[in-house]
Amino acid sequence: MKFDKYHIASQIKRNLSDLGFKRPTDIQFKAIPSIMKGEDVLAIAQTGTGKTAAFAIPIIDKIHRTKKSKQSWGIKCIIMVPTRELAAQIGNVFNQLSKHTKAKAFAVYGGVEQDPQIKKLADGIDVLVATPGRMFDLISQGSITLKQVDTLVIDEADQMLDLGFIKDIIAVKKKLFQKHQTLFFSATINKEIKKLAFSQVKSSAIRIQISPEDPVSKNxxxxxxxxxxxxxxxxxxxxxxxxxxxxxxxxxxxxxxxxxxxxxxxxxxxxxxxxxxxxxxxxxxxxxxxxxxxxxxxxxxxxxxxxxxxxxxxxxxxxxxxxxxxxxxxxxxxxxxxxxxxxxxxxxxxxxxxxxxxxxxxxxxxxxxxxxxxxxxxxxxxxxxxxxxNIQDLIMEQEEWEKKKRTKRKKKK
Missing domain, CATH: 3.40.50.300 (P-loop containing nucleotide triphosphate hydrolases)
Known part of the structure; x- marks a missing residue:
């Protein structure tokens, strides 16, 4: 089944075509329909198989179809990730797939100034990609409100839960509407982490596992x-x-x-x-x-x-x-x-x-x-x-010796 046969916004189809994506990968084919139905999903699939697009496509489509204008009414979806690089990467995927739609996505993470992030949040966004630390800082400052959030995505769920972010996940879920959709995505997951993940989704959650015998892409x-x-x-x-x-x-x-x-x-x-x-x-x-x-x-x-x-x-x-x-x-x-x-x-x-x-x-x-x-x-x-x-080592040793000599001279002065 090609993407142009999916019941998703024409703008998203256009974006997918521009990016060279014609057919869904296995994880996209299995996850997109369940997410579009509003079901909780726990999905395990190899790296490089398009997991981000598997949840981005239905999330963007839902926002685009339900939003009356391009003006944001508040954050509708939060995607929690363990690292800054991953936050930036997922934010980029969302921005590519949401072109020409009413959905606006933005990534926040630590290590950079807060002010530009706060300004962007004030302008209004629909999808927030975030590392937990920076997200809770901005929530405590009142720059982020979770009143409108109806979808929570935990990406790289194994690392998120292994690093002890489970308390952060529970804290976020307590701030959301009782009726919200939870999606867990990961490339690897063990029994203990899987048990933790299942404790945070509905009992009717859809479980998807692609190539469980081989966690690495055949490519x-x-x-x-x-x-x-x-x-x-x-x-x-x-x-x-x-x-x-x-x-x-x-x-x-x-x-x-x-x-x-x-x-x-x-x-x-x-x-x-x-x-x-x-x-x-x-x-x-x-x-x-x-x-x-x-x-x-x-x-x-x-x-x-x-x-x-x-x-x-x-x-x-x-x-x-x-x-x-x-x-x-x-x-x-x-x-x-x-x-x-x-x-x-x-x-x-x-x-x-x-x-x-x-x-x-x-x-x-x-x-x-x-x-x-x-x-x-x-x-x-x-x-x-x-x-x-050997030659370079001698040069480096000489430079190091001269550096130490200069430092000693400065101390004497």
């Missing part, structure tokens, strides 16, 4: 390379050099690791940018804009951004460090192979990470194909990069 091919921890930087540099035109996201465990990997690449004349929770929001937004525009093709990220990057043409995801939580592997590799595009996920696994790899394979219900490395290839890779590394 993603998985590989693993067994490498010593200290050799990872050399193989990463070699891989990027061999795929110089590719768009690549490299995932690491911590912000410190992100900066170290970026500097290691820089020593090999490879430009990259980092994104993690310690950067202020302006820097994080700037990095994402540069990556999306193609100004820079290598992004080094921590798991804070694993769910907030929606770029259709990411060729490779490199797990430089294997994630501590198996479900985070799913969200990381879901940054490639989105929509109808194909993608490749490569994990660098050191001996001490073997246990994590086993857990990931168990979570995926399949073995990840190994890429063997010959002794000659290993020796050539190390030799190719080591010489440059």
């Amino acid at each position: 993603v091919s998985h590989f693993v390379i067994f490498i010593e921890m200290d050799d990872k930087r050399f193989f990463l540099r070699r891989f990027i050099t061999d795929n110089s035109k590719a768009r690549i996201i490299v995932f690491v465990r911590t912000r410190v690791r992100a900066e170290r990997v970026s500097k290691a690449l820089e020593r090999g004349d490879i430009k990259s940018a980092t994104i993690h929770g310690e950067k202020d929001q302006k820097d994080r937004t700037d990095v994402m804009d540069r990556f999306k525009s193609g100004e820079m093709n290598i992004l080094i990220a921590t798991d804070v951004s694993a769910r907030g990057i929606d770029i259709a043409d990411v060729n490779y995801v490199i797990n430089y460090d294997l994630p501590e939580k198996s479900e985070n592997y799913v969200h990381r590799v879901g940054r490639t192979g989105r929509g109808i595009k194909k993608g490749i996920a490569i994990s660098f696994c050191s001996p001490e990470e073997k246990e994590r790899l086993d857990a990931i394979q168990g979570f995926l219900n399949k073995k990840i194909e190994m890429i063997p490395i010959s002794k000659k290839e290993h020796k050539d890779t190390i030799a190719l990069t080591n010489e440059t590394d």
